[in-house]
Amino acid sequence: MSIDWREYRTDRFWDELITPKGRPRPGAANLCRVLGKLTDAELEERKTAAALAIRAMGITFTVYTGEGSGSIDREWPFDIVPRLIQKREWDAISAGLVQRVKALNRFIDDLYHKQTILKDGVLPAEYIRNSREFRPECIGIDPPHGVWSHVCGSDLVRDHEGTTYVLEDNLRVPSGVSYMLENREVMKRVFPELFEEYMIHPVDDYPDQLAACLRSLTTVRSPQIAVLTPGIYNSAYFEHAYLANAMSAQLVQGSDLVVGRDDRVYMRTIEGLVPVDVIYRRIDDLYMDPEVFIPDSMLGVPGLMRAWRAGNVALANAPGCGVADDKVIYTYVPEIIRYYLGEEPLLPNVPSYRCVDPTEREYVLDNLDKLVVKPANESGGYGMLIGPKATRQERSQFAREIQANPRNYMAQPMLLLSTAPTLVDRHAEARHVDLRPFILSGSSTYVTTGGLTRVALRKGSTVVNSSQGGGSKDTWVVDAE
Amino acid sequence: MTAHTLSSTAERAYWLGRYLERSETTARLIAVHANLLMDLPKRIPLGWRPLVEITGNLTLFGELFGEVTERTVCRFLINDPRHSGSLLSSLSWARENARTLRGIIPKHAFEYVNEMHLEARDGLSEPLSRSRRFEGLSRIGEHVQRIDGFMSANMMHDAHWRFLRIGQFIERADMTTRVIDVATGSAWQSATGLEVFADIQWRSVLRSLYAQHSYNTSVGEPITQGPVIHFLLNHRGLPRSVAYGLNSVRNSLRGLPRNELPMRAVNRMLRQLGQTAVQGLGGAELSAYLDQCQIGLSEIHDAVRQTYFDFRPRQRRASGAGPARTTRTG
Numbered sequence: 001m002s003i004d005w006r007e008y009r010t011d012r013f014w015d016e017l018i019t020p021k022g023r024p025r026p027g028a029a030n031l032c033r034v035l036g037k038l039t040d041a042e043l044e045e046r047k048t049a050a051a052l053a054i055r056a057m058g059i060t061f062t063v064y065t066g067e068g069s070g071s072i073d074r075e076w077p078f079d080i081v082p083r084l085i086q087k088r089e090w091d092a093i094s095a096g097l098v099q100r101v102k103a104l105n106r107f108i109d110d111l112y113h114k115q116t117i118l119k120d121g122v123l124p125a126e127y128i129r130n131s132r133e134f135r136p137e138c139i140g141i142d143p144p145h146g147v148w149s150h151v152c153g154s155d156l157v158r159d160h161e162g163t164t165y166v167l168e169d170n171l172r173v174p175s176g177v178s179y180m181l182e183n184r185e186v187m188k189r190v191f192p193e194l195f196e197e198y199m200i201h202p203v204d205d206y207p208d209q210l211a212a213c214l215r216s217l218t219t220v221r222s223p224q225i226a227v228l229t230p231g232i233y234n235s236a237y238f239e240h241a242y243l244a245n246a247m248s249a250q251l252v253q254g255s256d257l258v259v260g261r262d263d264r265v266y267m268r269t270i271e272g273l274v275p276v277d278v279i280y281r282r283i284d285d286l287y288m289d290p291e292v293f294i295p296d297s298m299l300g301v302p303g304l305m306r307a308w309r310a311g312n313v314a315l316a317n318a319p320g321c322g323v324a325d326d327k328v329i330y331t332y333v334p335e336i337i338r339y340y341l342g343e344e345p346l347l348p349n350v351p352s353y354r355c356v357d358p359t360e361r362e363y364v365l366d367n368l369d370k371l372v373v374k375p376a377n378e379s380g381g382y383g384m385l386i387g388p389k390a391t392r393q394e395r396s397q398f399a400r401e402i403q404a405n406p407r408n409y410m411a412q413p414m415l416l417l418s419t420a421p422t423l424v425d426r427h428a429e430a431r432h433v434d435l436r437p438f439i440l441s442g443s444s445t446y447v448t449t450g451g452l453t454r455v456a457l458r459k460g461s462t463v464v465n466s467s468q469g470g471g472s473k474d475t476w477v478v479d480a481e
Numbered sequence: 482m483t484a485h486t487l488s489s490t491a492e493r494a495y496w497l498g499r500y501l502e503r504s505e506t507t508a509r510l511i512a513v514h515a516n517l518l519m520d521l522p523k524r525i526p527l528g529w530r531p532l533v534e535i536t537g538n539l540t541l542f543g544e545l546f547g548e549v550t551e552r553t554v555c556r557f558l559i560n561d562p563r564h565s566g567s568l569l570s571s572l573s574w575a576r577e578n579a580r581t582l583r584g585i586i587p588k589h590a591f592e593y594v595n596e597m598h599l600e601a602r603d604g605l606s607e608p609l610s611r612s613r614r615f616e617g618l619s620r621i622g623e624h625v626q627r628i629d630g631f632m633s634a635n636m637m638h639d640a641h642w643r644f645l646r647i648g649q650f651i652e653r654a655d656m657t658t659r660v661i662d663v664a665t666g667s668a669w670q671s672a673t674g675l676e677v678f679a680d681i682q683w684r685s686v687l688r689s690l691y692a693q694h695s696y697n698t699s700v701g702e703p704i705t706q707g708p709v710i711h712f713l714l715n716h717r718g719l720p721r722s723v724a725y726g727l728n729s730v731r732n733s734l735r736g737l738p739r740n741e742l743p744m745r746a747v748n749r750m751l752r753q754l755g756q757t758a759v760q761g762l763g764g765a766e767l768s769a770y771l772d773q774c775q776i777g778l779s780e781i782h783d784a785v786r787q788t789y790f791d792f793r794p795r796q797r798r799a800s801g802a803g804p805a806r807t808t809r810t811g
Contacts, residue, residue, distance in 0.1 A: 058588055232581055241584045248484070251584070256487050269485040270640060270789045271738045 002043060003035050003421075003428045010430055014162045014418040016083050027478050028084050030197050035081065040426050046190050047423065050080050053186045059179070060238050061466050073238075076179060077471035080190055083420045083433060083453045087201065090477045093156070093164060093437075094447040096347030099337060101152050101439045104169060104324045106340040108148040111323055112138045122339050123332050124356075126407075131323050135285065137292055138320035141309060144217045147441045149324070150316035151210070151280075153177070156435045156451075157350070158418035165350045165415070167434070169333070171325040172317060173282050177206060177438050178239035180452040181246075183474040201449045201477040206438070207246035209446045214247075214278045216442035217314035223277035225249040226267060228257070230283045230299045240282050249280070259303030263310040278314045279304075285319045327374050328354075331410050351413060355406040364411045365402065368395045371411040373402070388414055417462050420473065422455055432456045434464055435475065450475035486640040490585055492790040493578045494641040497586070498648025500575035501594075501625050506656040506689075507568045508621035510535065511558055513689035515551075515611070520681050529554035531663045536566045555614065559605050568621070569605065572598045587635050590628055597624035643733040647785060650733075654726035655778050657713055660686055662771045665706065683709045690721045707760035710767070714759055714774075723774060727751050730781065743784035750777035 006022055017028045024032040038046070060073035085093075110117050111128060118125040128134050153174025155167040184203050188195060214225050229240035231253050244251035256267050257276065266273035281288060287297040289304040307313045323329070331352040334345045353360040353371070364371060373385040385398045402409050419430035437451030453473040454464035464470040514532050521527055530549045533542045536558065545563060546553040560569045579586060579594040604617040629649075636642055664686045683704045687693040690713065699718065702708045716722045731747050734740045753773065762770055 232583060245584070250485055250487070252487065253489070256489050267485065268488040268792070270488060270491050271485065272792070274485055 002038055002040050002426060003423075005032055005036055005428075008421060008428055008430070010419060012160055013416055013430065013432075014158055014160050015430055016085075016158070016418055016420040016433065017081075018421065025084070027086050027480055031082065031084065031194065034191075034194060034197075035428075043423070043426050046080055050078055050186050050190045051075070053189045054078060054182075057182060057185065058238075059182045059186075061179075061235060076182070077457065077466065078183060078186060079422045079431075079455055079457070079471050079473045080187070081421050081423055081428060082187060082474040082476045083435075084476050084478055085450055087477055087479050090450065093347065096166075096345070097154060097437060097439050097447050098445050099341065099343060099346050100154070100166065100169070100333065101149065101441055102445070103337040103340045104152070104171065104333070105147050105149055105441060107336045108171075108318075108321050108324050109143075109146045110340075112141060112148075112320060117336070117339055120339070122335055123329075124407075127328055128323070131326055131329070133285075133320070133322035133326055135320035135323070137305060138318070141318075143318045144314060145441075145443055147217075148318040148321040150213055150217070150318075150441050152439045152441070153436050153451075154439065156347075156437065157415055160416040160418075162418075163348065165348050166333075167350055167415075168330060169325055170436075172322045173284065174436070174438065175236040175239050175282075176436050176452040176454075177448065178242040179472055180438075180448065180450070180475070181206060181242075183452075183472055187474040198476070199479040203449050203475075206448055207243060209440055210243065210280075211247040211249070213440040213442035213444075213446065214249075214280055214314070214316055216444070217316060218277045220277045224267075224275060225278045225280065226252045226257070226276045228252055228254065228279050228281040228283060228301075230254075230287070234282075236282065243280070250276075252276075254283070254297075254299045254301045257301040257304070259301060259307050263303070263307045263312050265301070265304065265307045265313045276313060278316065280316050285322060288315075288319060328410055350415060353411045355402050355409040355411065361402065361406055364409075365399055368399060370413060372414055373398055373409055373411045375408055386414075420453070420455065422457065422471075422473075424459075429459065431459070432462045432464070433473070450477045488790050488792075490582060490641060491644045492786075493582050494585070494644040495648035495785070495790075497575060497578040497582065497594075498645040498650075499652040500571045500578060501628060502649045502652040503566075503656070504568060504571040504575060504597075505622055505625040506653070507536075507558065507566075507571060508618040509691075510656075510660070510689050511555065511568075512615055512618040513685055515615070516688075517681065517685040520685075531666070532558060534666065535659045535663045537659075538564065538566055555609070556607065559609075559614075559618075560607065569601060572601050572621075582641070585641050586632060590632050590636065593624065593628045593631060597621065597628070600624070640737060643736055644789075646733045647730050650726040650729040651778055651782055651785075653721055654723045654730075655775065657690060657721055657723055657726070658771050658774045658778070660689060661710055661713055662768065662775075665710075665767055665771075679706070680704045686713075692719060692721055695719055710762075711760050715754060724751070724754055727754070737789075739788055742788050743781060746777070746781040746784040750774070750781065753777065 005018060005024070008018055008022060010018055010020055017025060017032070019025055054075050059076040061076055107117065111134070117123050118128060149171040151174060153170040153176060155170065156164055157167045158164050180203060211225065215223055225247065227240050227244040227249050229237060229251060231237065234240070241251055250267060252267055258266050258268060258273070260266055265276045265279065267276050283299050286293045287299045289300050289302060290297045291302045292305040293300070305319065308315050308319070330349065331354055333349055337343060337345045353364045355361045355364055364373070368385070369387045371387045373387065375383040385394065387395065417432040417434065420433045421428035422431040433453050433455045435451050435453050438448045440446040453475045455471050455473055456462055456464050456469065457471045458469045461469065510532060518527065528549060529551055532554055533539055533549070541564060542557050545561070546557060557564055558567055561567050562570070564570065576594050576598040579591045583591060601617065601621060604620065605614070632645070664682060680703070683706060684693060687696050687704070687709060692713065696704065696709065696712055699716070700708055700712055712719065712722070714723045717724050717728065719725055727747055727750055731744065734744050734747065757770060759767070759770065
């Protein structure tokens with residue numbers, strides 16, 4: 001069986017390519033026609049070509065096996081059916097992302113200076129006091145351009161009505177952009193004819209844009225840029241090496257760097273110590289400098305914070321930027337945008353209910369069977385209630401906790417994530433997808449063209465992580481046909 | 482922006498070179514020695530002890546096994562995890578260094594190193610019959626030659642490449658002096674002192690350094706101690722001679738910055754080598770001279786380390802470097 005679009009079922013979800021009536025969405029007609037014409041053998045051939053390209057290009061991700069130094073490199077799971085986004089729609093999303101990141105950077109800068117937003121009562125001060133990501137060590141620092149989160153990867157989802165929401169903002173060390181770039185390379189090899197038919201907006205200027213963004217953080221004329229990685233056992237090592245290479249920057253580990261008595265950062269090379277001006281760090285704040293944070297961190301560089309505070313090295317992203325990357329703060333992003341920019345948010349948050357508000361709390365308590373309840377200060381899905389899947393007992397337990405400690409909780413409706421056609425054996429089936437675009441902020445702002453589309457390869461699943469059965473697709477921003 | 486070579490990756494390249502070379506020579510030594518024992522009459526009690534002497538780890542061997550037998554020595558030298566100088570230790574350190582050089586050495590080079598490690602781990606595990614041992618050991622040589630050739634043909638001949646070569650040739654020169662030292666040492670001499678077996682012994686030494694054919698074609702003298710030692714130490718065309726190794730180290734150093742200190746150490750040793758008439762040395766004199774050679778090599782190693790790897794104000798050894806060989810005790 002080759003792909004027969006008449007048999008493709010979108011169910012109750014929004015599909016990115018096909019309307020509920022089985023027609024291609026605007027812009028997708030050519031793609032659907034080309035795919036539909038491929039025979040089984042041809043489909044198999046394209047799939048093999050993609051797998052070979054991925055192997056030849058060495059696109060891998062690292063999976064921990066848990067035993068000793070155990071981690072293995074797996075080839076990147078890739079689906080050859082691209083996800084399409086209309087240029088017009090993308091421009092609107094892109095503007096919303098720029099607005100959002102601009103406001104978030106203003107917010108972080110305010111928190112480490114005058115804290116006017118707290119004084120004006122827009123956000124309760126105790127949320128910041130209790131935040132695990134607030135770093136008192138950063139108070140009073142003025143990073144260049146007032147920017148703290150230079151590379152932001154926001155996760156976007158679309159619901160069954162077609163509305164795009166921001167699910168979360170990854171302001172610390174978001175990864176995935178190298179896969180976005182490699183996916184495009186693979187697609188060019190596998191479907192060259194489609195690139196002739198379509199005006200597909202290119203994505204490959206990202207490394208240059210990232211390098212320009214990093215250069216804008218220093219006044220040094222031709223600065224030495226380094227990418228700081230935790231090393232080969234990190235799951236994103238492929239990306240660290242990829243970006244360093246694409247930017248002609250130096251890939252370093254903590255032990256390659258040293259901070260001198262002059263509070264400058266140097267790397268140890270065979271020529272001797274070479275000054276480093278900008279560090280794109282891909283390790284977490286707390287591991288960055290054992291003098292200031294976790295004292296026995298082997299990944300960090302003693303004195304790095306000293307050098308940063310003295311303005312001798314730029315760190316991207318700046319330490320402490322994670323304070324705005326927090327579940328409860330997230331619910332305030334629309335207010336944050338209004339407060340700093342005096343604008344209405346262009347991109348909606350997933351509707352969220354703060355349990356501290358009496359009316360919203362009442363709604364949450366009445367609708368626990370329909371909602372996902374998230375604790376304020378936990379991460380990684382810990383301590384969540386997934387209402388529709390929970391038992392009556394679990395729900396009443398949560399109800400008591402919410403009433404006892406309303407400030408600690410927020411709730412969101414269960415989203416019906418959109419789908420995109422994905423090759424399963426030799427036909428197309430709907431699988432859930434999300435989208436992670438990347439936003440660069442330095443002296444100017446840049447948004448990737450599209451982003452990384454992640455797809456949950458298991459039927460019905462919404463887990464898009466590559467370590468748990470997730471894959472990815474190339475994302476095409478196209479002009480209307 | 483110019484590309485810099487980090488001290489850490491330079492150091493790993495250096496150790497990759499050393500461990501690859503050490504794996505190959507260790508495998509070769511064991512195979513050749515086993516072969517030699519078969520050629521010697523039973524009444525000559527040469528045994529397996531000289532092999533342990535070559536590694537310089539007699540004390541550890543004594544602690545672990547005590548009794549010198551074919552089985553204990555082979556276990557010690559091939560796959561004992563407690564012995565950092567065992568073949569499998571060298572192979573796994575080679576692998577670890579290659580792995581942490583991802584993006585610097587060609588991808589296939591790592592895969593080949595990995596393959597060699599896996600094959601040896603499975604193929605050289607106990608119990609090991611003599612024929613399987615022989616087969617497994619000769620495969621190591623083939624693997625290393627493949628890796629070496631692949632890197633030489635496909636890797637950028639940049640600073641990392643130079644460090645790899647420096648490591649390889651220091652290790653090679655070191656092994657050549659050790660082999661001569663043991664062959665002229667007391668165990669071999671008393672065992673094979675009988676004239677009739679002397680040529681068997683020196684032929685075996687030449688064979689363990691892949692040098693028998695070269696000797697025959699370029700020296701043209703009978704195989705006896707004086708000319709063989711001179712050949713192995715001084716011949717500039719023999720890839721495993723000490724002089725060749727030093728010249729190669731010198732050539733690699735030429736393309737590196739700040740090379741004064743290591744260059745001085747190499748030149749000093751080359752001078753010494755040129756000034757000594759080794760053919761005439763015997764017994765204690767020769768032994769002292771060989772000790773001098775080893776000290777010279779370790780001075781070169783130290784000069785390289787101090788200049789390029791360990792000048793950091795703050796120390797913590799790159800974890801992938803692995804242990805250096807312990808200094809010789811015998």
